[in-house]
Amino acid sequence: xxxxxxKFEENTIESSRDYYRLRLFVTGSTPNSVRAIANxxxxxxxxxxxxxxxxxxxxxxxxxxAKGEQIMAAPTLIKKHPLPLRRVIGNMxxxxxxxxxxxxxxxxxx
Amino acid sequence: MTMxxxxxxxxxxxxxxxxxxxxxxxAEDTLNAIRNGEVDSxxxxxxxxxxxxxxxxxxxxxxxxxxxxxxxxxxxSAEGVIVYCNQRFLKLIAIPxxxxxGSYFSDLVVEEDKAKFRILFQHGLTRKIDGxxxxxxxxxxxxxxxxxxSPLPPExxxxxxxxxxDISKLKHKEEELSRSNETLEQRVIERTSKLTRALEELxxxxxxxxxxxxxxxxxxxxxSAFLANMSHEIRTPMNAILGFTELLKKHQLPVERQQxxxxxxxxxxxxxxxxxxxxxxxxxxxxxxxxVNLESCNIKEQVEYIYTFFKPEVDQKKMEIIIHKGLPExxxxxxxxxxxxxxxxxxxxxxxxxxxxxxxxxxxxxxxRDSITPEMIFFVKDAGIGIxxxxxxxxxNRFEQVDNSHVRHCEGVGLGLSIVKGYVEMLGGKVWxxxxxxNGSTFYFTIPYNRTESGEIKIPSDIVSAEVTAKxxxxxxxxxxxxxxxxxxxQAEIVExxxxxxxxxxxxxxxVSILKKNPDTDLVLMDINMPFMNGFETTRQIRVFNKDVIIxxxxxxxxxxxxxxxxxxxCDAFMVKPLKRALLNEMLIKYFSKKx
Numbered sequence: 001x002x003x004x005x006x007k008f009e010e011n012t013i014e015s016s017r018d019y020y021r022l023r024l025f026v027t028g029s030t031p032n033s034v035r036a037i038a039n040x041x042x043x044x045x046x047x048x049x050x051x052x053x054x055x056x057x058x059x060x061x062x063x064x065x066a067k068g069e070q071i072m073a074a075p076t077l078i079k080k081h082p083l084p085l086r087r088v089i090g091n092m093x094x095x096x097x098x099x100x101x102x103x104x105x106x107x108x109x110x
Numbered sequence: 111m112t113m114x115x116x117x118x119x120x121x122x123x124x125x126x127x128x129x130x131x132x133x134x135x136x137a138e139d140t141l142n143a144i145r146n147g148e149v150d151s152x153x154x155x156x157x158x159x160x161x162x163x164x165x166x167x168x169x170x171x172x173x174x175x176x177x178x179x180x181x182x183x184x185x186x187s188a189e190g191v192i193v194y195c196n197q198r199f200l201k202l203i204a205i206p207x208x209x210x211x212g213s214y215f216s217d218l219v220v221e222e223d224k225a226k227f228r229i230l231f232q233h234g235l236t237r238k239i240d241g242x243x244x245x246x247x248x249x250x251x252x253x254x255x256x257x258x259x260s261p262l263p264p265e266x267x268x269x270x271x272x273x274x275x276d277i278s279k280l281k282h283k284e285e286e287l288s289r290s291n292e293t294l295e296q297r298v299i300e301r302t303s304k305l306t307r308a309l310e311e312l313x314x315x316x317x318x319x320x321x322x323x324x325x326x327x328x329x330x331x332x333x334s335a336f337l338a339n340m341s342h343e344i345r346t347p348m349n350a351i352l353g354f355t356e357l358l359k360k361h362q363l364p365v366e367r368q369q370x371x372x373x374x375x376x377x378x379x380x381x382x383x384x385x386x387x388x389x390x391x392x393x394x395x396x397x398x399x400x401x402v403n404l405e406s407c408n409i410k411e412q413v414e415y416i417y418t419f420f421k422p423e424v425d426q427k428k429m430e431i432i433i434h435k436g437l438p439e440x441x442x443x444x445x446x447x448x449x450x451x452x453x454x455x456x457x458x459x460x461x462x463x464x465x466x467x468x469x470x471x472x473x474x475x476x477x478x479r480d481s482i483t484p485e486m487i488f489f490v491k492d493a494g495i496g497i498x499x500x501x502x503x504x505x506x507n508r509f510e511q512v513d514n515s516h517v518r519h520c521e522g523v524g525l526g527l528s529i530v531k532g533y534v535e536m537l538g539g540k541v542w543x544x545x546x547x548x549n550g551s552t553f554y555f556t557i558p559y560n561r562t563e564s565g566e567i568k569i570p571s572d573i574v575s576a577e578v579t580a581k582x583x584x585x586x587x588x589x590x591x592x593x594x595x596x597x598x599x600x601q602a603e604i605v606e607x608x609x610x611x612x613x614x615x616x617x618x619x620x621x622v623s624i625l626k627k628n629p630d631t632d633l634v635l636m637d638i639n640m641p642f643m644n645g646f647e648t649t650r651q652i653r654v655f656n657k658d659v660i661i662x663x664x665x666x667x668x669x670x671x672x673x674x675x676x677x678x679x680x681c682d683a684f685m686v687k688p689l690k691r692a693l694l695n696e697m698l699i700k701y702f703s704k705k706x
Contacts, residue, residue: 030150030168059162066153066160073149087136090143
């Protein structure tokens with residue numbers, strides 16, 4: 001019974017509006033891809049600590065995943081959850097724009 | 111339309127508006143990101159297929175790395191044609207860029223490694239593989255390359271890429287190492303064989319040492335034998351001398367018998383003197399103190415002299431002596447040391463007489479012309495007891511005498527033949543003997559045949575002149591300087607007939623003092639070896655005040671240095687002790703008949 005409870009709890013958290021599922025599309029270890037991975041990790045740790053899931057996809061390895069996601073360039077970050085779906089393009093160095101894309105408010109005064 | 115419906119639709123429109131604004135912002139951001147260079151690749155949909163185009167800027171680091179790295183980088187087409195290579199590879203292969211692009215990589219590979227490369231390449235199209243091959247460079251050097259081949263994903267220029275590392279230096283080091291290993295092995299082998307040789311040499315020198323030791327022992331044995339023999343030889347005449355002297359002293363004997371005893375004593379003395387002379391000759395030969403005095407010498411006359419000298423002795427033994435003249439008389443004058451030739455001949459003839467009791471002793475000489483330098487060969491043949499074959503060589507050794515225990519009882523200490531050998535070798539010849547034991551022996555010796563024209567030869571003269579007294583001007587006043595009394599007595603005896611007065615000095619000081627008082631002294635017989643002041647110094651002091659007196663030096667030493675020193679100090683002549691009457695008489699004639 002305990003397992004069921006845990007699953008329920010997980011489901012609750014993951015489906016809650018506070019939980020973020022993100023996917024970052026990169027191309028190998030190209031300079032902006034590497035930078036983007038580092039930047040988004042930093043932002044997530046700061047703003048979504050403990051309530052996010054980041055999935056990094058290398059388009060060189062899995063070019064087919066670009067299909068249907070309407071990816072135009074790499075790196076591209078997609079907020080899959082909570083809806084609405086949002087895209088942020090670039091190396092994620094502009095934190096303000098990233099936060100805007102994620103429907104998050106910047107921490108004031110910092 | 112109710113108010114509520116209007117509000118609802120308004121809300122939807124607002125939401126849509128919001129969404130659209132958001133999308134616009136997104137599009138704007140995308141454009142900005144591309145403009146700002148924050149994007150590495152563009153995804154393009156083409157016929158339902160997404161294609162990813164990586165921007166040049168994104169590839170720059172890789173290009174820099176690939177161009178700068180210390181390995182060669184090459185991409186090949188499926189046919190093995192070079193479609194790309196980096197700077198490093200161009201440097202390695204030393205072929206210009208234009209020429210290498212489009213050529214087959216296998217053309218660079220050495221003939222022996224081409225098959226190996228084909229296999230590597232076939233595998234490299236589908237999976238990673240590595241291997242070592244050799245390539246020929248543009249400047250015809252062979253380099254060793256370690257190739258790492260990896261297949262390339264499709265849609266990229268080339269089908270396989272190669273990373274090539276130059277391992278030539280390593281390879282050369284390896285070869286050098288293996289070579290030096292080989293030379294090391296070679297050196298070890300050489301060293302071992304050297305050691306083996308050294309060991310062999312050691313064992314040989316060991317054997318030589320043993321032989322030398324045996325020789326030393328043998329020579330020691332010979333020395334002991336010689337000493338025993340010598341002491342016997344000295345003792346015998348000494349016994350005669352002492353024995354007969356004793357007889358002369360004690361008994362009142364008839365004059366005849368006295369005379370006989372005296373003759374015996376004289377003979378004993380002579381024999382002793384001969385032994386001592388031989389010893390001195392030999393020691394001089396061995397010390398290298400003898401000089402060869404070359405002079406014109408008539409061989410025929412020397413042989414005749416020997417004949418005359420030994421004839422009485424041979425007659426006495428009822429034997430014969432014969433001369434074989436192998437040369438016309440005009441050819442017998444040669445350049446050699448007369449004294450030594452005489453000594454050699456007389457030693458050989460003495461031996462021939464000593465060791466035979468019958469038959470003839472033959473002396474002869476002839477010329478051997480078949481050698482490069484002509485040689486004169488002498489021989490002395492006897493019909494005596496002969497020499498065993500095994501002793502034919504050793505008889506010339508010092509101290510060696512054919513074992514005499516049961517064969518013969520002859521006097522002699524075995525020095526004669528070694529003196530002969532020494533003299534012959536000094537003259538540049540050789541000596542040997544032929545013999546059949548019991549059937550006589552023949553001794554041969556050679557000397558170089560250096561012919562000279564002059565036939566004028568001094569005849570050796572050891573002749574006692576009975577007319578000395580008549581020949582010299584007057585009876586002489588003589589001073590005998592001698593520290594040994596018996597020696598002084600003997601000298602006085604010898605000069606007795608030629609003297610009107612004989613004075614004695616027992617040392618140099620006395621001699622000087624006597625001479626000062628007696629300026630009319632005619633002759634001084636000066637002993638060299640005296641205590642306190644020797645004969646040289648005494649002579650020097652005498653010469654200060656008396657330049658006229660004839661001084662004859664005497665010494666038991668027969669060395670040339672004594673002769674020279676005595677003449678230097680002012681002596682007129684030098685004589686070897688004991689004084690011989692004949693020689694002294696010759697001197698007296700020389701010095702005192704001229705004056706008259």
